[in-house]
Amino acid sequence: MGDALKLYNTLTREKAEFRPIDPDNVRMYVCGPTVYDFAHIGNARPVIVFDVLYRLLRHLYGEDHVTYVRNITDVDDKINARAKRDYPDLPLNEAIRKVTEKTADQFHKDIAALGVLPPTVEPRATEHIDGMVAMIQTLIDKGNAYVAQGAEGREVLFDVPSMPDYGRLSRRNLEDQQAGARIAVESHKKSPADFVLWKESAADEPGWDGHFTFEGKTETINGRPGWHIECSVMSEKHLGETFDIHGGGLDLIFPHHENEIAQSCSAHGNHVMANVWMHNGFVQVEGRKMSKSEGNFFTIHELLETENFGGRKWPGEVLRLAMLMTHYREPIDFSVKRLEEAERLLARWPVTEAADAAVDEGVREALHDDLNTVAAIQRLHALAQEANADAGKLPVFAASAELLGVLPEAPEVDVGQRAAIEAAVTQRLAFIREKNWAEADRIRDELASQGIQLKDSKNKETGERETTWEVKR
16 A cells, blocks of 8 residues: 555654554544533544544545544533533433533534544443443452542542553653642542542432442442543443554643543553554634633634634635644644635635545655645645646546545535526527627626536537536535
């Protein structure tokens, strides 16, 4: 397959050739959204980045030989708070279901508009509670977890010092973390770094019965899982104890991914959870950190459907291309200027259908170099200009654009619209034969306003004028 795929591994801080554990089943897990609110533009970046990697892996190993798992976190204290706020008159569990269904549905609609393929599996945390209880019990049995009485109820905590190489991913030394930390005498934690695996729920909070055996007794703690244990269990369930790639945003390295590794490796007795850890850079908006207080917090839905950013709506393909115009590991400044640049680029690319052709070598080489989408898009633009001049080069452009998920496709035209367009084209040709240029131009301009572009030519055999049309974006 030519040059090998090379990926930057956060765990080793090096770029190295990717070698799957099993080429017949390449496995990737990416942390998905916590569905308490609509996904914002920062959430869109990992979804788009790892969609490109998913497409590339399918291209290299075959669609049936890649398993991509992206989870949905539908149990979280933020979800509980949102449910109480938005549906105060409903029972909490019913209110939570309304919040998570609404936000998960919107997430799916939003990312579909960004050209994102569905993952192979999309597990929900609430569907894996039994697995979480089982893994927590394993950690208790192995001496990596303990039960303690906290201020708000009992908790099962992970004993961080019980894992000697904790901190390998983030390069955080446990002693450094504890330096200067003050442990109150009444603190229920053995170490300040210990984190929650299971937390007892109050009477007005959702919970599941967790049966845990410790210190020679079995007790039921009605509670809910900690955030980190969710991903450890979902990834094991669908990908196995050790898999190829784990991805997410830079902000997840610590504590989330570090704690996932601690749980999974301790429970399974493994040295690694995933062989390659990949993280995308932060997203700023117009040069500033995104926050609601700054007034520069935008959801994907807002960008697609409202005029709140730059005074206009933005097509999903423009948002996607704008994200890919910066290397995934670099910080990105998401701005109106960047979107306008992406839109101008797309406007110069031919609208075409997917083609069964070989991907351009330059595009492939760029993506094989740690997903260098910047270089890939530069090469793709050159291919677009070649295809504009020579229709014979359209298939290579189409195949290459499809690999990046940025293939410009014409909007679908239904039968009624098509008939109306054909009738208008026929009428215009009649006006041209009558030399009624004003009416002919009027029809051309009306069609152009609807996104229909006409192209006049002469029939090589009869010499008569012919007109073809296409839908432009």
